[in-house]
Amino acid sequence: MSKRLLKFVVNGRQAEVAVEPHHTLASVLRNELNLTGTKVGCDMGTCGCCTVHIDGKAKLSCLTLALECQGAQVRTIEGLNEYEMHPLQRAFAECGGSQCGYCTPGFIMKSCELLEQNPDPSRQEIKEALAGNLCRCTGFMKIYDAVEQAAGELRKKNTQQPAPAKV
Amino acid sequence: MAKIHAGDCDFLSGGTDLLPNYKCGLNAHGHVISLQHIAELKQIGRDSKGAFTIGAGVTLAEIERNTEVPRGLADCAAHVASPLLRASGTLGGNLMLDNRCHFFNQSYFWRRSLGYCLKADGDRCHVVPQINEGGKSVLNNKVCVATHSSDLAPMLIALGAEATFVGPDGKRTIKLNDFYWGDGIARFDRKPGEILSHVTLPPWAFNVRSGWKKLAPRQSIDFSVVGVAAVLELDGDKVKTLRVALGAVDTTPVLFDFSQQEKRREPGHYLFVDAYKNMPEAVGKKLDDALIETIAKHVQTQAQPKLNVPMAPDYRKKMCGVLTRRLLTELRGGGK
Numbered sequence: 001m002s003k004r005l006l007k008f009v010v011n012g013r014q015a016e017v018a019v020e021p022h023h024t025l026a027s028v029l030r031n032e033l034n035l036t037g038t039k040v041g042c043d044m045g046t047c048g049c050c051t052v053h054i055d056g057k058a059k060l061s062c063l064t065l066a067l068e069c070q071g072a073q074v075r076t077i078e079g080l081n082e083y084e085m086h087p088l089q090r091a092f093a094e095c096g097g098s099q100c101g102y103c104t105p106g107f108i109m110k111s112c113e114l115l116e117q118n119p120d121p122s123r124q125e126i127k128e129a130l131a132g133n134l135c136r137c138t139g140f141m142k143i144y145d146a147v148e149q150a151a152g153e154l155r156k157k158n159t160q161q162p163a164p165a166k167v
Numbered sequence: 168m169a170k171i172h173a174g175d176c177d178f179l180s181g182g183t184d185l186l187p188n189y190k191c192g193l194n195a196h197g198h199v200i201s202l203q204h205i206a207e208l209k210q211i212g213r214d215s216k217g218a219f220t221i222g223a224g225v226t227l228a229e230i231e232r233n234t235e236v237p238r239g240l241a242d243c244a245a246h247v248a249s250p251l252l253r254a255s256g257t258l259g260g261n262l263m264l265d266n267r268c269h270f271f272n273q274s275y276f277w278r279r280s281l282g283y284c285l286k287a288d289g290d291r292c293h294v295v296p297q298i299n300e301g302g303k304s305v306l307n308n309k310v311c312v313a314t315h316s317s318d319l320a321p322m323l324i325a326l327g328a329e330a331t332f333v334g335p336d337g338k339r340t341i342k343l344n345d346f347y348w349g350d351g352i353a354r355f356d357r358k359p360g361e362i363l364s365h366v367t368l369p370p371w372a373f374n375v376r377s378g379w380k381k382l383a384p385r386q387s388i389d390f391s392v393v394g395v396a397a398v399l400e401l402d403g404d405k406v407k408t409l410r411v412a413l414g415a416v417d418t419t420p421v422l423f424d425f426s427q428q429e430k431r432r433e434p435g436h437y438l439f440v441d442a443y444k445n446m447p448e449a450v451g452k453k454l455d456d457a458l459i460e461t462i463a464k465h466v467q468t469q470a471q472p473k474l475n476v477p478m479a480p481d482y483r484k485k486m487c488g489v490l491t492r493r494l495l496t497e498l499r500g501g502g503k
Binding site: 024043044045046048051057058059060062063064065067068110128129131132133134 | 179181182183186187190199201203248249250251252254255386387388
């Protein structure tokens with residue numbers, strides 16, 4: 001089948017790629033744009049490793065056809081913060097929320113969406129939001145700790161300075 | 168486009184069921200038509216005539232967060248799969264979920280090692296290997312018994328929803344209960360090139376108590392292995408309306424309508440269940456523990472789960488009764 005031109009915005013930058021109509025967003029991000037931070041675990045929508053933000057919503061890139069993102073704003077783990085670690089990334093490292101690290105990009109992207117919608121989530125709300133992400137190393141407790149720590153840090157940061165405009 | 172490719176196309180909305188099946192090489196078609204950018208399919212709310220409609224492209228997350236829909240429906244949508252899948256998965260996709268089976272939802276190599284199955288590429292069913300034909304036991308190469316695992320379908324059927332389809336031959340509206348057929352392959356009455364446009368809830372669905380209980384191996388992600396939807400209206404402490412629908416125990420959702428005895432339109436049928444056989448009288452009676460027990464027992468007796476999804480059939484059969492009892496007790500107390 002012939003390739004089609006896909007124009008979309010990835011991490012704030014305009015991207016134009018020729019893609020096969022049957023390729024998923026995950027494979028285009030990884031293979032065509034070399035954004036290998038997004039991982040593919042089960043490729044079936046079960047594990048949540050491949051989570052990215054499409055137009056501000058956390059979605060599974062393994063179950064999204066690349067051409068569905070025509071004109072969309074896509075944000076991957078690489079686009080979280082350009083020059084320094086995002087508070088979530090730092091908290092995951094400090095709390096031990098990441099061991100083998102394969103599921104971490106998915107967890108961080110989903111928690112990032114949660115904290116944007118709800119800056120002060122309870123433990124139960126964090127658990128429910130992350131119910132679609134699987135981690136086989138940490139046992140989840142350290143991940144929940146990390147999200148709580150990052151939420152505190154982000155709240156502190158946002159009270160010190162006016163919140164930056166959301167992309 | 169749908170007319171040109173009728174017979175060799177699939178419609179893609181959320182893609183959370185279709186794409187995993189395509190990745191396993193399960194009945195993949197030559198063309199996939201995306202419905203994702205049709206704004207008309209994404210509307211939820213009251214239309215100009217005051218009827219409450221939910222578009223086929225509304226995501227499960229939107230139904231879950233909507234404050235106007237009956238509580239049972241919002242609760243049901245909140246228990247489908249995981250938050251990530253609900254962000255993409257749509258109402259239409261959930262209602263037309265492909266039936267599931269141990270011998271079907273597997274990789275190509277797995278299925279090849281067993282000689283495929285009736286539902287994909289093969290010529291026999293491994294779950295019910297033989298059927299009775301004219302008094303003789305013969306190879307089952309006719310009936311697929313794959314389980315219908317949709318959660319929203321039984322809930323909407325219990326709420327008496329109607330489905331509107333649009334296609335090359337125009338528009339038609341049918342009861343959602345009549346949409347399903349008792350066969351794991353044909354599954355439902357959808358004509359080639361036709362799409363579900365929206366589901367309409369009747370006005371009485373907003374005056375009744377509704378609820379949903381689900382049994383699944385894990386609380387999130389997994390498909391239900393038993394789903395019980397119930398709609399209850401009380402007149403004082405006496406039953407006025409009672410409709411119970413079961414999901415994931417047959418090839419279609421099964422409705423037990425204790426008040427009207429609503430039957431499925433021909434040729435739609437159930438494969439194994441006869442919901443109205445020896446059905447206990449419930450309307451006009453006081454909904455006490457004994458009546459709830461009788462209703463739960465009837466539902467449990469009629470349910471016929473097969474060994475084709477996780478968990479043993481006899482356990483699932485028992486849980487049909489247990490969940491019905493719990494749900495009705497909860498609804499009697501006013502629901503959530």
